[in-house]
Amino acid sequence: VAEWDTTGNMIKGLVKRLIPIGYQPKTYNNVVYAINKTDSSFVYSYKGLPLIFLSKKDENYVINLLPEQRLNEFNVPLDLKPETSGISVNNMIRDIYIVGDKIFVSLLTELYVIDIERREITRRFTFTRDDGTEIKFHMFKATENRLYVVDQYHNDIYLVPINKLLD
16 A cells, blocks of 8 residues: 555555565555544554554554454464465455544454444454344444445345444
8 A cells, every 4th residue: 555646656565564575474465444534543464464553643552452362373384485375365344444533443254343532342243133043244333423235146235334333
């Protein structure tokens, strides 16, 4: 992720590569991010890691969503291999949004709510259908007051008022 001017010149890099060019598992370099224009906070995550990186007012923080687990328990190691190696990385983080003073992030099929000021997870949700079965959502979209949870297997979109998640 980088900031570019209108002529195509890079102004500054915002996120560095984890895996250098020419090596695997290069899909660890896939990133999701959000920017809060109000206070210029910037949050991002490498899709294959359960880590949230937050920059706010020249301070940087890392929030580990799975602090009790080791990387090799849920994804391939970060060991560098030749580019010719076929290595697949599980995308754990799918989407990330900043809404007000909260970060909303999906880790697999759970939604985490992180308080920006306290830099900690305040809520964690698993969504279920009326019959009690878990919704295995693939993405979500957030607005100022609504969250849309998308289950592509069943072609369903669920609307969740954000205030219901913060109560």
